[in-house]
Amino acid sequence: xxxxxxxxxxxxxxxxxxxxxxxxxxxxxxxxxxxxxxxxxxxxxxxxxxxxxxxxxxxxxxxxxxxxxxxxxxxxxxxxxxxxxxxxxxxxxxxxxxxxxxxxxxxxxxxxxxxxxxxxxxxxxxxxxxxxxxxxxxxxxxxxxxxxxxxxxxxxxxxxxxxxxxxxxxxxxxxxxxxxxxxxxxxxxxxxxxxxxxxxxxxxxxxxxxxxxxxxxxxxxxxxxxxxxxxxxxxxxxxxxxxxxxxxxxxxx
Amino acid sequence: xxxxxxxxxxxxxxxxxxxxxxxxxxxxxxxxxxxxxxxxxxxxxxxxxxxxxxxxxxxxxxxxxxxxxxxxxxxxxxxxxxxxxxxxxxxxxxxxxxxxxxxxxxxxxxxxxxxxxxxxxxxxxxxxxxxxxxxxxxxxxxxxxxxxxxxxxxxxxxxxxxxxxxxxxxxxxxxxxxxxxxxxxxxxxxxxxxxxxxxxxxxxxxxxxxxxxxxxxxx
Numbered sequence: 372x373x374x375x376x377x378x379x380x381x382x383x384x385x386x387x388x389x390x391x392x393x394x395x396x397x398x399x400x401x402x403x404x405x406x407x408x409x410x411x412x413x414x415x416x417x418x419x420x421x422x423x424x425x426x427x428x429x430x431x432x433x434x435x436x437x438x439x440x441x442x443x444x445x446x447x448x449x450x451x452x453x454x455x456x457x458x459x460x461x462x463x464x465x466x467x468x469x470x471x472x473x474x475x476x477x478x479x480x481x482x483x484x485x486x487x488x489x490x491x492x493x494x495x496x497x498x499x500x501x502x503x504x505x506x507x508x509x510x511x512x513x514x515x516x517x518x519x520x521x522x523x524x525x526x527x528x529x530x531x532x533x534x535x536x537x538x539x540x541x542x543x544x545x546x547x548x549x550x551x552x553x554x555x556x557x558x559x560x561x562x563x564x565x566x567x568x569x570x571x572x573x574x575x576x577x578x579x580x581x582x583x584x585x586x587x588x589x590x591x592x593x594x595x596x597x598x599x600x601x602x603x604x605x606x607x608x609x610x611x612x613x614x615x616x617x618x619x620x621x622x623x624x
Numbered sequence: 625x626x627x628x629x630x631x632x633x634x635x636x637x638x639x640x641x642x643x644x645x646x647x648x649x650x651x652x653x654x655x656x657x658x659x660x661x662x663x664x665x666x667x668x669x670x671x672x673x674x675x676x677x678x679x680x681x682x683x684x685x686x687x688x689x690x691x692x693x694x695x696x697x698x699x700x701x702x703x704x705x706x707x708x709x710x711x712x713x714x715x716x717x718x719x720x721x722x723x724x725x726x727x728x729x730x731x732x733x734x735x736x737x738x739x740x741x742x743x744x745x746x747x748x749x750x751x752x753x754x755x756x757x758x759x760x761x762x763x764x765x766x767x768x769x770x771x772x773x774x775x776x777x778x779x780x781x782x783x784x785x786x787x788x789x790x791x792x793x794x795x796x797x798x799x800x801x802x803x804x805x806x807x808x809x810x811x812x813x814x815x816x817x818x819x820x821x822x823x824x825x826x827x828x829x830x831x832x833x834x835x836x837x838x839x840x841x842x843x
Contacts, residue, residue: 416695416698418686418687418688418692418695419687419691421691421693421694426691426694426695426698427694428698429694429698429701430697430698432701433697433698437782437785440782441785447784456664456665456666456667457666460666461666462665507783507795507796509783509796511658511689512658512689513655513800514659514664514665515665515796515797516664516665588784589784589785616690617688617690618689618690618693619693619694623784623785624782624783624784624785
């Protein structure tokens with residue numbers, strides 16, 4: 372309505388002739404500059420800042436696409452023991468200079484938007500319902516491998532802790548030099564998403580995240596945090612070690 | 625008014641495809657650098673001769689793995705959209721009749737063209753309209769490869785959410801090999817295509833400025 376009023380009339384109505392028009396001009400030029408920057412930013416493809424510009428817009432489009440494809444009840448095929456990759460061929464990754472060793476008295480803290488925050492020892496976790504999954508592992512680098520993983524479903528932990536309906540994301544923290552990741556709740560509660568303490572029928576090796584790591588069928592490998600210390604159910608997403616450095620946040624498979 | 629040899633939509637989608645395919649191939653090769661092997665860990669395919677050989681950096685787009693993945697998954701949509709526009713136009717306009725390969729019409733001409741180009745036969749095959757039989761065969765084959773590159777890419781992107789597609793292609797690692805194989809085929813096509821254009825520069829004018837058709841091309 373103000374926009375359709377001629378400047379002179381608007382100025383006299385405001386009582387300060389220069390104020391109204393200069394504010395409007397400022398608003399217009401700021402608006403134009405903003406639109407120009409938006410257009411440039413929207414077109415930009417900066418390989419070093421993949422979350423920004425056009426690449427960032429398309430990451431969010433692709434997250435929607437992946438969420439639309441995601442079926443919480445669809446299971447990845449469970450594979451036979453003969454399809455397991457030799458343990459020495461299964462790649463081992465860490466951020467710390469050496470494979471990190473669990474601090475004495477290690478516990479897993481489950482918190483955030485939960486009715487009953489938990490502190491679980493290795494023994495507590497072993498006493499929870501045990502599950503085994505043997506699915507294909509997909510790494511962001513392009514390789515695949517297979518191992519069997521023993522542990523407890525994250526959905527079991529969520530039930531024990533009483534997750535608040537406002538929680539939409541789950542954050543995982545570790546003692547590996549601050550390595551972390553965060554997930555959408557749906558993927559975290561998938562039946563093949565587990566907190567694993569065993570691999571290929573043996574206790575989880577240090578090189579693969581002992582004493583406890585996240586394992587899942589529905590995410591790329593870098594989302595599966597090893598050397599776990601904390602699981603937090605949150606109303607907003609947090610980032611993650613690789614995610615903050617430019618890797619895709621959703622990273623479903 | 626006679627219509628151009630290459631209608632404007634064909635020209636627009638052709639050059640857009642050049643840009644998009646370059647981005648897709650370059651970013652795809654940068655993704656390959658992260659694990660330049662085919663086959664799962666500990667069971668790399670024996671038939672693939674270039675295990676461990678990284679593509680040259682000059683051919684890659686995206687700088688690093690995360691950058692290249694973002695480029696690849698952003699431009700994949702534009703690549704598919706451009707292809708859909710082209711194919712829709714091809715059928716809506718009737719252009720498919722003079723561009724696609726029909727064995728009964730084009731096989732003999734294609735074979736004659738091959739023999740002529742290899743200097744095994746002197747006489748040129750009779751003009752077959754816009755394209756000769758061999759061109760029609762090649763362009764149709766490239767068009768048939770496009771769905772395969774998209775489907776094998778989707779199988780790799782969502783192997784768990786698209787289990788039937790992934791299984792149809794032989795699994796995640798097989799889809800990855802198919803994806804690279806189609807790229808190799810498209811690269812081979814591009815090399816031959818560019819040589820042919822250099823030998824027949826008139827076609828470059830047709831595809832860029834859109835020269836009007838000569839009477840014998842009116843078919």
